[in-house]
Amino acid sequence: MNTTGYPPGKPLRVALLGCGNVGSQVARILLEDAENLGLRAGAPLELTGIAVRSLDAERDADLPRELFTQDAEELIANADIVIELMGGIEPARSLILGAIGHGASVVSGNKALLAKDGPALYEKADAAGVQLSYEAAVAGAVPILRPIRDSLSGDRIRRVLGIVNGTTNYILDQMDSTGASFGDALKDAQALGYAEADPTADVEGHDAAAKAAILASLSFHTRFALEDVYCEGITSVTADDVAAAKDDGYVIKLLAIAEFWNDDSGDPGVSVRVHPTLLPRTHPLAAVHGAFNAVFIEAENAGELMFYGQGAGGTPTASAVLGDVVSAARRMVLGGPGRTETTTGHVPARGIETVSTSYSIGLDVTDQPGVLAKIAHIFADTGVSIETMRQRIDQTGQDGEPTAELRIVTHRALEASLAATVTQIAALPVINAVTSVLRVEGI
Amino acid sequence: MNTTGYPPGKPLRVALLGCGNVGSQVARILLEDAENLGLRAGAPLELTGIAVRSLDAERDADLPRELFTQDAEELIANADIVIELMGGIEPARSLILGAIGHGASVVSGNKALLAKDGPALYEKADAAGVQLSYEAAVAGAVPILRPIRDSLSGDRIRRVLGIVNGTTNYILDQMDSTGASFGDALKDAQALGYAEADPTADVEGHDAAAKAAILASLSFHTRFALEDVYCEGITSVTADDVAAAKDDGYVIKLLAIAEFWNDDSGDPGVSVRVHPTLLPRTHPLAAVHGAFNAVFIEAENAGELMFYGQGAGGTPTASAVLGDVVSAARRMVLGGPGRTETTTGHVPARGIETVSTSYSIGLDVTDQPGVLAKIAHIFADTGVSIETMRQRIDQTGQDGEPTAELRIVTHRALEASLAATVTQIAALPVINAVTSVLRVEGI
Numbered sequence: 001m002n003t004t005g006y007p008p009g010k011p012l013r014v015a016l017l018g019c020g021n022v023g024s025q026v027a028r029i030l031l032e033d034a035e036n037l038g039l040r041a042g043a044p045l046e047l048t049g050i051a052v053r054s055l056d057a058e059r060d061a062d063l064p065r066e067l068f069t070q071d072a073e074e075l076i077a078n079a080d081i082v083i084e085l086m087g088g089i090e091p092a093r094s095l096i097l098g099a100i101g102h103g104a105s106v107v108s109g110n111k112a113l114l115a116k117d118g119p120a121l122y123e124k125a126d127a128a129g130v131q132l133s134y135e136a137a138v139a140g141a142v143p144i145l146r147p148i149r150d151s152l153s154g155d156r157i158r159r160v161l162g163i164v165n166g167t168t169n170y171i172l173d174q175m176d177s178t179g180a181s182f183g184d185a186l187k188d189a190q191a192l193g194y195a196e197a198d199p200t201a202d203v204e205g206h207d208a209a210a211k212a213a214i215l216a217s218l219s220f221h222t223r224f225a226l227e228d229v230y231c232e233g234i235t236s237v238t239a240d241d242v243a244a245a246k247d248d249g250y251v252i253k254l255l256a257i258a259e260f261w262n263d264d265s266g267d268p269g270v271s272v273r274v275h276p277t278l279l280p281r282t283h284p285l286a287a288v289h290g291a292f293n294a295v296f297i298e299a300e301n302a303g304e305l306m307f308y309g310q311g312a313g314g315t316p317t318a319s320a321v322l323g324d325v326v327s328a329a330r331r332m333v334l335g336g337p338g339r340t341e342t343t344t345g346h347v348p349a350r351g352i353e354t355v356s357t358s359y360s361i362g363l364d365v366t367d368q369p370g371v372l373a374k375i376a377h378i379f380a381d382t383g384v385s386i387e388t389m390r391q392r393i394d395q396t397g398q399d400g401e402p403t404a405e406l407r408i409v410t411h412r413a414l415e416a417s418l419a420a421t422v423t424q425i426a427a428l429p430v431i432n433a434v435t436s437v438l439r440v441e442g443i
Numbered sequence: 444m445n446t447t448g449y450p451p452g453k454p455l456r457v458a459l460l461g462c463g464n465v466g467s468q469v470a471r472i473l474l475e476d477a478e479n480l481g482l483r484a485g486a487p488l489e490l491t492g493i494a495v496r497s498l499d500a501e502r503d504a505d506l507p508r509e510l511f512t513q514d515a516e517e518l519i520a521n522a523d524i525v526i527e528l529m530g531g532i533e534p535a536r537s538l539i540l541g542a543i544g545h546g547a548s549v550v551s552g553n554k555a556l557l558a559k560d561g562p563a564l565y566e567k568a569d570a571a572g573v574q575l576s577y578e579a580a581v582a583g584a585v586p587i588l589r590p591i592r593d594s595l596s597g598d599r600i601r602r603v604l605g606i607v608n609g610t611t612n613y614i615l616d617q618m619d620s621t622g623a624s625f626g627d628a629l630k631d632a633q634a635l636g637y638a639e640a641d642p643t644a645d646v647e648g649h650d651a652a653a654k655a656a657i658l659a660s661l662s663f664h665t666r667f668a669l670e671d672v673y674c675e676g677i678t679s680v681t682a683d684d685v686a687a688a689k690d691d692g693y694v695i696k697l698l699a700i701a702e703f704w705n706d707d708s709g710d711p712g713v714s715v716r717v718h719p720t721l722l723p724r725t726h727p728l729a730a731v732h733g734a735f736n737a738v739f740i741e742a743e744n745a746g747e748l749m750f751y752g753q754g755a756g757g758t759p760t761a762s763a764v765l766g767d768v769v770s771a772a773r774r775m776v777l778g779g780p781g782r783t784e785t786t787t788g789h790v791p792a793r794g795i796e797t798v799s800t801s802y803s804i805g806l807d808v809t810d811q812p813g814v815l816a817k818i819a820h821i822f823a824d825t826g827v828s829i830e831t832m833r834q835r836i837d838q839t840g841q842d843g844e845p846t847a848e849l850r851i852v853t854h855r856a857l858e859a860s861l862a863a864t865v866t867q868i869a870a871l872p873v874i875n876a877v878t879s880v881l882r883v884e885g886i
Contacts, residue, residue, distance in 0.1 A: 029744060033599070039664070040596045135594060141745035143594030150593075151578060151586030153483045153773075154765025156476070221482070284751060287730050301472060302584035302762035305752035308727060309745060319745035322597025330596070 006333045011044040014325065015079035015104075017051045017072055017095055018086035019059055022109060022136065025314035026083060026321050028061035037322065041329035049075045060314055077102055081328050083321060084108040093117055100128050105328040107321055109136035115210035119223040131331060133324040138211045139164050139293040141316035142309035143323070148218045148297070156300040157219040161441060162256040164211040166291030166311040167202035168234050170194045172252055172276075173289050175242045182237055194291050204233035205274040208256045215295070216258035216272040224258075224272050228349035232275040241436045244362060244407055248390065250278040251286045255441065261350055269350035275439055278360050278409075283442040353416040358387065358443060360409045361422060362435035367402035371430045375406070378428075382421040384413040387443070403432060409440060449776045454487040457768065458522035458547075460494045460515055460538055461529035462502055465552060465579070468761035469526060471504035480765065484772035492518045494538075503757055520545055524771050526764060527551040536560055543571050548771040550764055552579035558653035562666040574774060576767040581654045582607050582736040584759035585752035586766070591661045591740070599743040600662040604884060605699040607654040609734030609754040610645035611677050613637045615695055615719075616732050618685045625680055637734050647676035648717040651699045658738070659701035659715040659792075667701075667715050671792035675718040684879045687805060687850055691833065693721040694729045698884065704793055712793035718882055721803050721852075726885040796859040801830065801886060803852045804865060805878035810845035814873045818849070821871075825864040827856040830886070846875055852883060 016027055030037065030047045038044040050063070051072035069075055072095055076082050082099035084106060086092045092113050099106050106125065108114065114121070114137055125132035135145050139162065148157065163169050167189055174185040186203065189195035201207045209229040216224045234254050245252050255277040262268045279286050284306045288294040293311025298304055310316035365371050372389075379386055387409045410418065426434045459470055473480065473490045481487040493506070494515035512518055515538050519525050525542035527549060529535045535556050542549050549568065551557065557564070557580055568575035578588050582605065591600070606612050610632060617628040629646065632638035644650045652672040659667045677697050688695050698720040705711045722729050727749045731737040736754025741747055753759035808814050815832075822829055830852045853861065869877045 025744075029597075036599060037597060141742075142748060143590040146594050147586040147590055150770050151589050151766045152762070153769040154472075154480060154767075155762040156479060284730070287727070299584075299762060301468075301758045301765070303753045303756075303759050305585060305750075307748075307750055309748035313746075315744045316746050319595070319598040319742060322744070323594045324597075326596040327593050 011046040012080040013048045015075040017084045021314040022317045023085040024060040025318035042333035105131040107324040108134045111137040111210040115213040115226045136320035140311040159298040160258040162295040165208045167195045168254040170291045205231045208274045212256035230273040230352040271350045271355040278440040279442045356412040358440035360438045363406040364432040367404045378424045385411045454489040455523040456491045458518040460527045464757040465760045466528040467503040468757040484769045485776035548574040550767040551577045554580040554653040558656040558669045579763035583754040602741040603701040605738040608651045610638045611697040613734045648674045651717045655699035673716040673795040714793045714798040721883040722885045799855040801883035803881045806849040807875040810847045821867045828854045
């Protein structure tokens with residue numbers, strides 16, 4: 001039944017902005033699989049043009065030259081659906097606003113823009129009655145935003161733990177399986193094309209932080225911005241950290257975490273953070289290898305859910321883009337609102353210091369009587385309780401004095417208390433070095 | 444923006460049919476979490492009544508007595524959304540049709556009814572412009588139907604492998620981890636409430652077969668019925684089968700499989716089947732333990748995806764039901780069509796004999812010269828090639844003659860050829876017994 005009187009067979013005009021890794025595959029599939037996509041959408045999808053900076057650049061797919069244009073504005077003025085895959089803030093932002101102004105629905109994969117200016121863009125789309133969807137912005141091909149928004153709309157999400165950056169997961173997985181150093185694993189990832197020549201955005205956690213902000217916003221019906229995300233990358237994770245974690249039954253993953261807090265104060269809040277995290281090897285996320293992505297969700301009623309798949313790559317990410325395009329087209333053909341979110345709330349973001357986590361602390365200590373008592377005393381004083389303490393290897397220090405390596409995993413405690421504990425322990429004369437401090441989840 | 448002029452604050456009337464395991468939790472959450480659900484839906488959701496057979500039965504949740512009624516017809520006549528959780532074919536079918544006739548949207552978890560009469564019900568809902576959704580019918584809390592229908596609408600699904608029955612996964616997982624027999628693992632599952640007193644529907648694969656029909660229909664845009672599903676249960680899987688699989692690096696799972704075939708004939712088709720299946724222990728589905736469910740999807744562009752979570756239980760399944768309820772409510776409040784599917788196709792279901800699979804074949808053979816040559820000869824004759832052959836244990840047969848156990852894993856070949864191979868091998872005088880024949884996926 002056609003409830004909108006949309007003319008049967010009338011094509012929907014699709015404009016593509018950007019023709020890089022993902023854009024070129026989106027264009028190829030729109031052309032090659034047009035019949036199937038038309039059946040799914042309820043109307044033919046006609047690719048009217050591809051706006052690019054340079055008409056002569058090399059493309060990953062063989063596309064008709066006549067589709068390319070440098071006039072993005074003209075393209076969006078005559079489009080029903082605009083796909084924005086340029087990346088970056090400008091001109092992407094202005095073009096998206098222009099498309100919304102013309103009444104087009106917008107599909108974007110631009111996590112940086114959505115994490116920065118998402119709230120303003122959603123509002124404009126709502127006001128114009130058009131759709132703004134962006135499944136490709138988080139975890140590539142993995143359907144995660146739509147399940148959070150629609151499937152879990154009758155539940156309450158408590159916690160989201162996501163492996164949402166394939167580069168860092170590849171590096172950490174290599175370090176875990178081969179014992180490689182961070183530097184060697186990074187070079188390996190660069191050689192295989194999993195990491196860019198300048199890997200900063202990935203290894204410092206910035207890419208994951210943008211995705212964390214998007215995940216948190218959808219999960220908790222509140223708009224969180226990049227500034228709300230506490231962010232630590234993986235550059236300081238050593239081969240020793242990985243080996244020690246492995247010995248103790250853990251694996252180190254870079255996680256994007258969004259967690260609902262309702263402590264004794266009665267003031268709910270959300271912690272949004274990205275940091276290297278120890279996970280028990282039995283946790284479902286521990287089995288996510290290589291450049292794969294996965295998002296693990298704990299919901300009040302559904303319990304534990306996990307979504308797994310390819311987080312990057314032109315063709316996989318194109319699948320997510322085209323799922324949004326077909327869904328937007330369906331709504332136009334079959335009728336329906338642009339707006340898909342309802343009321344949003346205003347749960348505050350919590351600073352990292354007010355969050356409870358567990359720490360795994362590595363200590364190089366002199367092997368003298370009374371050392372353990374001194375350390376235990378500090379934990380007791382700061383109100384942090386110890387889950388496990390393990391003495392790992394006896395070794396002889398530089399001055400010939402026997403030393404030992406201690407690895408302590410704490411129970412959950414306030415970040416502020418944990419930081420105070422570590423500072424006090426580091427100041428003890430019997431401590432040669434605090435060799436590592438890593439957070440633990442999933443225990 | 445409210446595009447339909449739905450009166451702000453006007454409640455949507457929700458009628459519940461059935462108050463068992465899932466229904467009682469749905470009712471409880473509708474009452475307890477009303478504020479949150481109303482925010483998500485865009486309008487208050489008012490539970491107007493619960494139709495039950497007996498007003499005095501014990502319920503899992505403490506619910507107001509005045510909500511219960513035996514007059515289901517009157518309840519649905521005054522509802523905007525009807526939740527059907529009675530199970531079985533009648534009166535569920537007539538009541539759903541009645542609800543659609545009154546213009547209500549319907550949310551159901553009734554896999555048996557949807558697998559049997561789905562096509563007729565979808566058509567009625569389409570014609571009436573109302574929604575019929577049923578996320579809870581497959582894999583409980585795991586959002587799988589909506590991702591297939593919406594998120595993957597711009598892709599082409601090639602294969603779906605699902606662990607969609609928690610009872611059989613629990614039994615097989617117990618057999619794998621403890622070496623228990625099928626009978627002992629079943630008793631254990633019954634004691635823990637994972638299996639019913641009459642476990643037939645689970646262990647014979649009927650429950651999984653209904654879910655396979657639903658998964659195949661959505662994945663391939665064609666309506667498949669229960670009769671299209673080839674079905675084998677797990678009652679004949681022995682502890683020896685499980686141990687032999689484990690030795691060879693496999694785990695046995697009951698899989699619901701829906702697979703697109705486009706062979707040399709140029710006639711595409713879909714194989715829908717349920718049977719015990721060997722999976723390499725490195726496959727993502729191999730890590731699905733206990734009563735958990737997971738669905739693994741291979742799509743043309745997205746590649747490999749997996750969705751994991753709780754497949755049963757009152758509260759987890761209620762999460763899926765309420766996700767559908769809130770989504771249906773949103774469409775009513777914000778406007779939009781009932782119909783969410785577009786054109787469906789007509790890909791024929793393929794008989795099991797025309798499908799290519801791999802077999803793992805266990806043989807008890809007399810330990811005489813020339814035995815392997817005779818067996819290999821039959822494989823060559825029937826055109827089935829061997830992937831691995833392993834001689835497992837030398838043992839002495841009942842008559843004192845030495846015997847050996849062979850385990851052969853084949854490459855993919857037509858089921859018909861594989862069946863012919865096994866028949867011919869079984870007839871060889873040197874074969875004491877064909878101890879097991881199991882299909883293999885994921886290699």
